[in-house]
Amino acid sequence: MKTYKIASIPGDGVGKEVVLQAERVLNAIAELHGGIAFDFTSFPWSCEYYLEHGTMMPDDGLETLQHFDALFLGAVGNQKLVPDHVSLWGLLIKIRREFEQVINVRPAKLLPGITSPLVNPKDFDLLVVRENSEGEYSSVGGRIYQDEDEIAIQNAVFSRRGTERVMRYAFELAANRRKHVTSATKSNGIVHSMPFWDDIFKEVSRDYAGIKTDSQHIDALAAFFVTHPERFDVIVASNLFGDVLTDIGAAIMGSVGIAPAANINVNGKYPSMFEPVHGSAPDIVGKGIANPIGQIWTAKLMLDSFGEEELGNLLLQSIETVTNSGVLTPDVGGKHSTEDVTSAIISQIKK
Structure with missing residues (x-):
């Protein structure tokens, strides 16, 4: 035993x-x-x-x-x-x-008998894979000066090792599901870390020819979680973006x-x-x-x-x-x- x-x-x-x-x-x-x-x-x-x-x-x-x-x-x-x-x-x-x-890893799916706040949830069944060790939740930064001159600095940290690791994990999960991975990004507004994220996502996706991919900016992606959650299979996201998306996922499940x-x-x-x-x-x-x-x-x-x-x-x-x-x-x-x-x-x- x-x-x-x-x-x-x-x-x-x-x-x-x-x-x-x-x-x-x-x-x-x-x-x-x-x-x-x-x-x-x-x-x-x-x-x-x-x-x-x-x-x-x-x-x-x-x-x-x-x-x-x-x-x-x-x-x-x-x-x-x-x-x-x-x-x-x-x-x-x-x-x-x-x-x-x-x-x-946080799944979200419509459980039978539980009413989603969405009018037509369409039996969504998705999985968010979130980078859990760095990104926007790094402890790098600090506060200096006082009063009206006070400044707070919070540094986001994205390593190639950590970024590639979470993406490969997402692709491996998708291979046993509906074979689709969506990348959560914001490269039109965050000019260093998110283009870096996008580049690595493209590189990793080449090793998984049988899996379809797309990239969505986080603001639009959050909206799609509410309007069309049934579109998604596996979503890979940074620490902050994954945190936000999974709370939305919990909300559309009903609780x-x-x-x-x-x-x-x-x-x-x-x-x-x-x-x-x-x-x-x-x-x-x-x-x-x-x-x-x-x-x-x-x-x-x-x-x-x-x-x-x-x-x-x-x-x-x-x-x-x-x-x-x-x-x-x-x-x-x-x-x-x-x-x-x-x-x-x-x-x-x-x-």
Whole structure:
């Protein structure tokens, strides 16, 4: 039997609720399969942990985490307790950067039974592959002077290695989907980094003759996500552009509560990390109505990363059957609880 060692970090707010539910689902899948098992180790690192210890995670936290097969994160952040830049850079981004999780993958598709805010969403099914280590989110820059003379400088950093890496990853995914890759650019306004991005995209595309390509400026692309999302298969984007597009993707699905994400380490040195797109949602903590689908769909991405695609597909099909049956939390128009939705998914898996 193959046992996957999972570091579970529920984090803040509803993360503590939905991670436990997703673990129930994974254990149900393991029981059904019989050939795999999950060994979860929970870590209490969060904003509450910060208030007690003055840090989001212990000094040896990364050393502890690197021995796991994957990291399963719930949510990070509680502005009432800790400023966002402290909580995110002290845990989420720290893990992403130091574990070289250089690629972020976020799917968006129309789930049956969940109403999209779009009038005619046309069964869109797309995948955004986002560069996750540099670009506009580099920490290069600073602030100088004071008062009316104060200046803030933020440098975007694009390396050939990082840019080519994320593009090749996108092409490889597209090869097993509908064989189309769209590049998000803005070379008509950002005169150095984006023409550089475009040039590398053209170079990489020559190695994938069977895959169609196009480039779209980010402003038009964001509009097309709303007007014609069904056009897209795989979209490759820089750190900032990918961040924006994936939030739009979550919105057109009907709720940020159902959107999953994966932070991928491609060199095998460190574990990858899997997290839903939603935040900690402090306004609904303890009410039992947090949508568990984002975390459970994230578990599907984790199964895929282990090479358990058949089980991952089973999980997504079970989610879709449950949403189509009307077992939904209030954020997507339902009346059911977090536990109701999870139990329904487990029942469907067992069928």
